[in-house]
Amino acid sequence: MTTMQIHLINPNTTVSMTEKIGEAATRIAAPGTTIVATNPRSGPVSIESHFDEAISAVGVAEEVLAGERENTDAYIIACFGDPGLLAARELTHAPVIGIAEAAFHMATLISTRFSIVTTLGRTGIIAEHLLQSYGFSHHCRRIRAAEIPVLDLEESKNQALDRIIEECLRAKAEDNIGAIVLGCGGMADLRQQIQKAVGLPIVEGVTAAVKLAESLVSLQLGTSKHGDLDYPRPKAFTGQFEHLSQRTY
Amino acid sequence: MTTMQIHLINPNTTVSMTEKIGEAATRIAAPGTTIVATNPRSGPVSIESHFDEAISAVGVAEEVLAGERENTDAYIIACFGDPGLLAARELTHAPVIGIAEAAFHMATLISTRFSIVTTLGRTGIIAEHLLQSYGFSHHCRRIRAAEIPVLDLEESKNQALDRIIEECLRAKAEDNIGAIVLGCGGMADLRQQIQKAVGLPIVEGVTAAVKLAESLVSLQLGTSKHGDLDYPRPKAFTGQFEHLSQRTY
Amino acid sequence: MTTMQIHLINPNTTVSMTEKIGEAATRIAAPGTTIVATNPRSGPVSIESHFDEAISAVGVAEEVLAGERENTDAYIIACFGDPGLLAARELTHAPVIGIAEAAFHMATLISTRFSIVTTLGRTGIIAEHLLQSYGFSHHCRRIRAAEIPVLDLEESKNQALDRIIEECLRAKAEDNIGAIVLGCGGMADLRQQIQKAVGLPIVEGVTAAVKLAESLVSLQLGTSKHGDLDYPRPKAFTGQFEHLSQRTY
Amino acid sequence: MTTMQIHLINPNTTVSMTEKIGEAATRIAAPGTTIVATNPRSGPVSIESHFDEAISAVGVAEEVLAGERENTDAYIIACFGDPGLLAARELTHAPVIGIAEAAFHMATLISTRFSIVTTLGRTGIIAEHLLQSYGFSHHCRRIRAAEIPVLDLEESKNQALDRIIEECLRAKAEDNIGAIVLGCGGMADLRQQIQKAVGLPIVEGVTAAVKLAESLVSLQLGTSKHGDLDYPRPKAFTGQFEHLSQRTY
Amino acid sequence: MTTMQIHLINPNTTVSMTEKIGEAATRIAAPGTTIVATNPRSGPVSIESHFDEAISAVGVAEEVLAGERENTDAYIIACFGDPGLLAARELTHAPVIGIAEAAFHMATLISTRFSIVTTLGRTGIIAEHLLQSYGFSHHCRRIRAAEIPVLDLEESKNQALDRIIEECLRAKAEDNIGAIVLGCGGMADLRQQIQKAVGLPIVEGVTAAVKLAESLVSLQLGTSKHGDLDYPRPKAFTGQFEHLSQRTY
Amino acid sequence: MTTMQIHLINPNTTVSMTEKIGEAATRIAAPGTTIVATNPRSGPVSIESHFDEAISAVGVAEEVLAGERENTDAYIIACFGDPGLLAARELTHAPVIGIAEAAFHMATLISTRFSIVTTLGRTGIIAEHLLQSYGFSHHCRRIRAAEIPVLDLEESKNQALDRIIEECLRAKAEDNIGAIVLGCGGMADLRQQIQKAVGLPIVEGVTAAVKLAESLVSLQLGTSKHGDLDYPRPKAFTGQFEHLSQRTY
Structure with missing residues (x-):
């Protein structure tokens, strides 16, 4: 070992x-x-x-x-x-x-196309730049935001979870994808709950x-x-x- | 466990x-x-x-x-x-x-740019297509061939190893890279020897x-x-x- | 001759x-x-x-x-x-x-942008890969599916034709295109009917x-x-x- | 007919x-x-x-x-x-x-990668722009010039032909290609001679x-x-x- | 001076x-x-x-x-x-x-992504080609048309202005952008009015x-x-x- | 004013x-x-x-x-x-x-293709990333390094200048370019000297x-x-x- x-x-x-x-x-x-x-x-x-x-x-x-x-x-x-x-x-x-690159790598191994669900819309551009630099732009169909501040993941966890699941379900319905990447380290403990609720492979970076x-x-x-x-x-x-x-x- | x-x-x-x-x-x-x-x-x-x-x-x-x-x-x-x-x-x-995608993913985690050393030049186009489809084209500086048939890795192992090391050294000297990807499953047992001889991280797909x-x-x-x-x-x-x-x- | x-x-x-x-x-x-x-x-x-x-x-x-x-x-x-x-x-x-490459080549000679209308949505990814490999990704605005199994083109021809025409009309109205590529060899006999119904150049691969x-x-x-x-x-x-x-x- | x-x-x-x-x-x-x-x-x-x-x-x-x-x-x-x-x-x-697009389309149907041999180096940028716009950039390994003015194809045909063949042979030896595209309409009558001399498929646009x-x-x-x-x-x-x-x- | x-x-x-x-x-x-x-x-x-x-x-x-x-x-x-x-x-x-390149260059200096609002939809393809050739395709989210002929900018200026502002507001609301590029030289005198009405940086090429x-x-x-x-x-x-x-x- | x-x-x-x-x-x-x-x-x-x-x-x-x-x-x-x-x-x-983006923008306005001459080879990857993110990758033929530490521009100015000119001349001779971008703010005072010595438009970022x-x-x-x-x-x-x-x- x-x-x-x-x-x-x-x-x-x-x-x-x-x-x-x-x-x-x-x-x-x-x-x-x-x-x-x-x-x-x-x-x-x-x-x-x-x-x-x-x-x-x-x-x-x-x-x-x-x-x-x-x-x-x-x-x-x-x-x-x-x-x-x-x-x-x-x-x-x-x-x-x-953790972003980690999630992208894993997502491409289990699906042909994925979407990202992140916290705030304004951080989407950061993900866009990473996707381009790493080479995954064409694997990502859409970057979506739940529009929750990062610390809400600490302080209003249940509401935050609801919003994320909601956005993931929208991604599943609309984006023609096989997997979803969670776009915040603060979601590390939510993967299983989200996956269960959404019914898609959920890739989490941590x-x-x-x-x-x-x-x-x-x-x-x-x-x-x-x-x-x-x-x-x-x-x-x-x-x-x-x-x-x-x-x- | x-x-x-x-x-x-x-x-x-x-x-x-x-x-x-x-x-x-x-x-x-x-x-x-x-x-x-x-x-x-x-x-x-x-x-x-x-x-x-x-x-x-x-x-x-x-x-x-x-x-x-x-x-x-x-x-x-x-x-x-x-x-x-x-x-x-x-x-x-x-x-x-x-194993090609596995090697590409790993190579991008430890270097910004890599080269591939494969067996026959004619298979280079296969690697080119994979790099493009996976999104790694701009991470790969060059695809090089040792020009040895795959089965020589079984039958003339030492000579094959020499040729591969030779080509890897050329890649190290000329390609402005941080790592080399071995382009054949049959090289799975050679990684450590090559890495030692070449002095660069060698990524092997298996x-x-x-x-x-x-x-x-x-x-x-x-x-x-x-x-x-x-x-x-x-x-x-x-x-x-x-x-x-x-x-x- | x-x-x-x-x-x-x-x-x-x-x-x-x-x-x-x-x-x-x-x-x-x-x-x-x-x-x-x-x-x-x-x-x-x-x-x-x-x-x-x-x-x-x-x-x-x-x-x-x-x-x-x-x-x-x-x-x-x-x-x-x-x-x-x-x-x-x-x-x-x-x-x-x-026949896919044939259709793509011809479509780019008579229009600046085209859409594809194929059978099942799940095969869209195959077309995406081909477009990328051949170099036509930016010529194709959208890949659409009529969601009919291939053999329905044999067995329920009229219904299939209706569905295809419907999807083509949607492409014409929404996609800002000059031509449509039919995404299945089994549509080889339908080109003229579809073209007539849709009022756009329809490119068929066979x-x-x-x-x-x-x-x-x-x-x-x-x-x-x-x-x-x-x-x-x-x-x-x-x-x-x-x-x-x-x-x- | x-x-x-x-x-x-x-x-x-x-x-x-x-x-x-x-x-x-x-x-x-x-x-x-x-x-x-x-x-x-x-x-x-x-x-x-x-x-x-x-x-x-x-x-x-x-x-x-x-x-x-x-x-x-x-x-x-x-x-x-x-x-x-x-x-x-x-x-x-x-x-x-x-004729440029015609040649590019045909070249990609019989080879995976090609080079262009044109007249003057300064026109190479025109071919680069076309390759990008049409989607063929990654199919073309290199744009080469014989450095002969276009009208030399009329006035010093034999010398021009020699220079073109020379450059084509260099492309064959160095560019890792399957075909050569001739980069000038004035070479329309030379294709067969060049193909014979070079031993590669030569694609001519006219x-x-x-x-x-x-x-x-x-x-x-x-x-x-x-x-x-x-x-x-x-x-x-x-x-x-x-x-x-x-x-x- | x-x-x-x-x-x-x-x-x-x-x-x-x-x-x-x-x-x-x-x-x-x-x-x-x-x-x-x-x-x-x-x-x-x-x-x-x-x-x-x-x-x-x-x-x-x-x-x-x-x-x-x-x-x-x-x-x-x-x-x-x-x-x-x-x-x-x-x-x-x-x-x-x-003026198109001028506007694109300036827009990328003050925003990460922009949209274009032009006159007629049919000229959108011209902008698409320029964006690709200049390298700005991924900076432009969308090309929109007010669907007004160019000379309406001379002859029906107020109506034209209204249509342009309307389309710019739509871009602001829907396109996830930081700036708008005006897609016609004839809009050179309208920049300030549009910027005031839209509340986004408006980049004008002249x-x-x-x-x-x-x-x-x-x-x-x-x-x-x-x-x-x-x-x-x-x-x-x-x-x-x-x-x-x-x-x- | x-x-x-x-x-x-x-x-x-x-x-x-x-x-x-x-x-x-x-x-x-x-x-x-x-x-x-x-x-x-x-x-x-x-x-x-x-x-x-x-x-x-x-x-x-x-x-x-x-x-x-x-x-x-x-x-x-x-x-x-x-x-x-x-x-x-x-x-x-x-x-x-x-200053990098400034230089790239200006270089594309006066030439179709340029090379970069920077200080240390190891910083070339930074320029590569910027070119990709800004959209100028295909405008840049090659990134070259004079292999001088940045502070040599202060401390051994004449030697540094010689090395830069040498590399610029090589770029002019080999790279098929119309302009050179200087890849370090510390070269801001050298532009005119280099331009004179090299005989190409030299674009400097500051x-x-x-x-x-x-x-x-x-x-x-x-x-x-x-x-x-x-x-x-x-x-x-x-x-x-x-x-x-x-x-x-």
Whole structure:
């Protein structure tokens, strides 16, 4: 049995969400896998814009740097925009998985076309950009929003669940799809309920990412240090980022 | 510990290759996973053309139909052209993974761009079509061929290995890539040797597919039966395919 | 006057459909052209899924191999998914035309954008894949289904015709198109009636393919034997496919 | 036997080229087909730039308007940039074929990938734009130029032929292709010699267009008058174009 | 202060429209910029089809040739189809800007996705082709038409304005966009009114092109004369275009 | 004369580079334009990786927030990866321009195809991603690197210039292009020298961005606040980012 430690990074700073995501990850993890769920000390309490994403990417990087001081075998970035993904990959030879990409990969393995159901409509553009960059644009029929703020998943869970299921049913009826991707890390604990209510395969990124991370570790495949994901060149950083100076990762 | 049975289908009929692939799969499999490696009774001894692929797809389908009578949790199609993949998916609610797609997915998780090193140049077009259909065209810098027939991987293994390593080194030097995808199921046992010799992450499809299959089973995600991967409509088949008639899969 | 023999292969095994398609082809053929319409002895009675397609591709290949023993000048694969097209091309230096590609090519010559009206919605994904592979995705506005099983075109012809016309009229009204492509070989005899009822150019693949096949023969252009459509390398086949062994095509 | 009249328009004003192209077209035409080869009275003697193209498009339109006063069944625009193609289509319900598109369509029917060998490198961008617009970009591996001015095909035919063959042989050796498309209408009479010398299928647009035009006429498919290729709205034209005013085409 | 002369070419021959466009351009121009607004002597009074475009391209080229005899620093082609754009670029080392491209560029700088509102639906295909060629297809959500002839912008201005605003409001409500591009040069004077009524950034091409032209002149960036936009090779022209012969631009 | 204030943000913290870029911007600015060139207090001294970019995006956002307290009319992000561009756009209704996008836009207005010459090869992937996201992939023939660290542009300027010119000359000779885009803000003062030495239009992003920013301000076009670039929803931030909490931008 392979034993490994996966560092699951919730890029926002809402501890209850970190715990919830950590539990969902632990439930799906293999027996030998330890999930270490953390969130940055600094950053937004939820991620619902490009700005929130940009700020959160610093915390993601800090968490990876912290993880590198432990025996971390793989990292997961548990926000659907995959904030800081390529930066994080540069900082480690371990694999780093974003939950959006994880969900997209899994969805294409069980269906020919899928839709995304996310929280707020304004974040749809983030998913559009990821789909294009990863190559999945033509697999995704439609990006739908339940129009619920992320923290409602913590605070008004039942109402939020109802809205998500409603939108998923609409997707099933209208979008000519085989699966639905849930577009927020905060939905990690809702997959089974939604799947039951909707009657379609529901792909959720946190759980998908755990399995992909375990897979890469088993395969002894880590982030390539040849070429453009190599460790950053050491250099000076100033001000509040001075501690990042001259690192030899 | 999840226990599961993965039916690994070698689409060609060369038993020694089936065994070799089965062993590579078994080595990488999780403790609870049983690999059942088979090949069709009927079909080509190697797959090196569209024609070989077309014939082999029948055998793949027959193997899936056989697998459905056992407690099969997932299927792998262990030929780099992913022959019969969508047909196989229609026949089961279990997940079905092709080794080309498995390798592509994994390669994009650890690098931004990769090259493929395959056996014969004439099969490059098959990889091109798969990359386009799956959405990975822009992730692949170049498709290279070692120009060795598939069965040389059985019969002249050392020479074949040398040729593959040579081509991989050329890819590393010239292609501006972070990883290499091996373009033939028959290379399943060579990954580690090649990786050592080349000094780049080498992604191999059989092993990648085992982990993806295990992942999907753990996630309780199977082939969607909603829409275009639903079971085929029952109907009459004639002649040598009469036994396929009126199945209610 | 060029005389030539075109082998029209109906990939399914419904003889009445073969005859109907053969007649439609003969009606449109040039004076010097002989249409030989056949179907495989073995295979599905209709093609409505990836699985049906995969099985039918064997029959297509067998028919081409048979055709090679006659004086065949060109082949047509008369099922809208173009099953076995590239495999068939490898087996001959004669041109091989699929009816889907034939219809797409012709439609782009007389309109800037078209829609497809096919039989069952679940086969839409097959057309999507072909459009992408051939390069016509942006020419096709929408894939519509009349939701009639293929054999209804034989058995409930009038009702089927009504449904198709209805869907075509909807396409004309809603899709901002100049032409409609009929998405099933079994509609070969309906083109004129539909065109009359709809008032748009209706492109039908069987008839289109006959003219393209004649064109290529006249131009003395056959399937390229340089590179990836060259004859398959001779090799052993086992079991029910043993007769394919060591062919030197 | 279908009888028809195809109006072959050489968009440049070099009469010797018009005759040569007309002869090539006549040689390939079916027994019932009459080729009427003309060129505009006004325009450039060769087309080697966007500017030459723009001017020549007027002549093409004038020729179509003239053709509409005869019993024209189809039009061919015999310059590889397909100048004025969509404008021409608006002016008639007959089919209009450009020789570049004709060649591309035919090339994809007999090979998976092709290269273009054209006259001057600077016209390569025109071919790039056409490939993208028509959807064939991924079928074309490379655009090559023999770097000969168009009229050299008239005046230094043998040298020109040598240069073209040389470039075609380079394409065959280096481009991983199955066919070559000749990128100039003035090469219409050279196809067979080049094909013999190069040993690859050589696709030439004038001859290809004749067969496509005949095909569409036989199929009773003309330019769609529904939507964006409908006749232009009648209106006033001024100055030297006043004669185009208020036409009711 | 940079002084410069911009030659604004209205490709149609309606003088009132030329004046209106010229005034809109002058209002937005920098203090040192002189706008010279002209239209060809010969051509269509409005441009609403590929045919109108093709004819107008001659006038555009003639205007550029005339402009080259003055001290012209930049050219603008003030019709939304950018007729004759590449031809015009060949004729000068000054920059040449089409108003469609100008509007697209500006729209992508202030929004992630936009829609186009144009005059007649049949011209939508022209915008589609431009979007694809320029690379903006995925930035444009939808092309909408107010279904008003171009000259209604002159003759029934208020009704036309109402229709345009109506369609813009529909775009705002339904298209998930951040900006709207006006799809006709004749709307140059309506931008502010529409923007006020709609409450979205409205991008208009004439004004956008003036600023881009000024920008390029300030940057001392002119049309590249290296490669495929170099001056056309001098050659003979016949008939009404004889005056274009043997130019050495 | 429009007066305006453009806030030019150098995302790295090397003051000498900020000054140099500021001077280049001031030289090209219109008479009424004031350039305020700043850099973040905190961040990397140069940006040569995804990690450097991610950290720098925070500083970019902070600078925009600071700019919002002044009378800022437009922002420029003066690093070729356009770090934090969409985040910055959310924070203001003023236009925000990245220098990479600025250069790409300008390059496509004066040439049909261009190459990029950047500093380090490893940053090429950043340019690739931007080209794809903006829609310019097919306009860029090749991304080349002079393989000089960014700060060499400060410290070994002459050697760096030589290397850049060398690579530009290679691009001119080999890439079939009409223009070259300089791939680093630190090259802002070298454009004219390089252009002189290379004999091709050289497009540089800082200067291009100044003119685009001025253009948008003149056009009264600011970042759309409708939809996905609207101000971020106010929320709590923790730790070192607490000062960003509950802003109502």
